[in-house]
Amino acid sequence: MKQKAIFYHAGCPVCVSAEQMVAQAIDAERFDVEIVHLGESKGRVGEAEAAGVKSVPALVIAGQPYHINFGASIEALK
Amino acid sequence: MKQKAIFYHAGCPVCVSAEQMVAQAIDAERFDVEIVHLGESKGRVGEAEAAGVKSVPALVIAGQPYHINFGASIEALK
Numbered sequence: 001m002k003q004k005a006i007f008y009h010a011g012c013p014v015c016v017s018a019e020q021m022v023a024q025a026i027d028a029e030r031f032d033v034e035i036v037h038l039g040e041s042k043g044r045v046g047e048a049e050a051a052g053v054k055s056v057p058a059l060v061i062a063g064q065p066y067h068i069n070f071g072a073s074i075e076a077l078k
Numbered sequence: 079m080k081q082k083a084i085f086y087h088a089g090c091p092v093c094v095s096a097e098q099m100v101a102q103a104i105d106a107e108r109f110d111v112e113i114v115h116l117g118e119s120k121g122r123v124g125e126a127e128a129a130g131v132k133s134v135p136a137l138v139i140a141g142q143p144y145h146i147n148f149g150a151s152i153e154a155l156k
Contacts, residue, residue, distance in 0.1 A: 005103065017142065018144060021140065021142055021144065022100075022137065022139065022144050025104045025105060025108070025109055025139060026103045026104065026105065027103060027104065027106070027107075028105070029105075030103070031103055059100065061099045061100065061103060062099065064099055065147075066096060066099065066100050066146050066147055067146070067147050068144050068145065068146055069143075069144055069145050
């Protein structure tokens with residue numbers, strides 16, 4: 001079964017760069033990658049926070065948060 | 079031709095977690111992934127810095143640095 005990888009972003013330039021490079025580099029054979037724009041899907045901010053996401057862009061793999069560079073704090077997206 | 083992805087770390091717990099999840103998630107069909115322990119390979123600190131790496135763990139894909147969470151600053155590894 002594929003593992004879930006969720007890439008949270010907010011459309012910022014730092015986010016777009018990370019999405020194009022890091023999120024796209026993930027092996028789609030082993031991971032089910034979902035891209036979530038928290039600016040457009042504010043209803044999912046809570047889920048990201050619960051996974052430990054403090055800023056975007058961030059990648060949550062198997063429930064663990066990995067913050068990639070710094071675009072915006074999650075507080076700024078509420 | 080495969081793109082180069084270099085994962086720089088220093089053996090810290092934050093680094094190990096990122097290596098096991100993020101570096102291992104990269105598609106080996108499309109990327110040639112190299113893992114570099116800067117504590118053991120101090121001669122490569124300069125190369126990492128030149129690519130824009132400020133802290134580890136970090137992933138450099140196609141010459142662009144992506145800092146993943148924060149384990150140690152590159153200054154601490156010199």
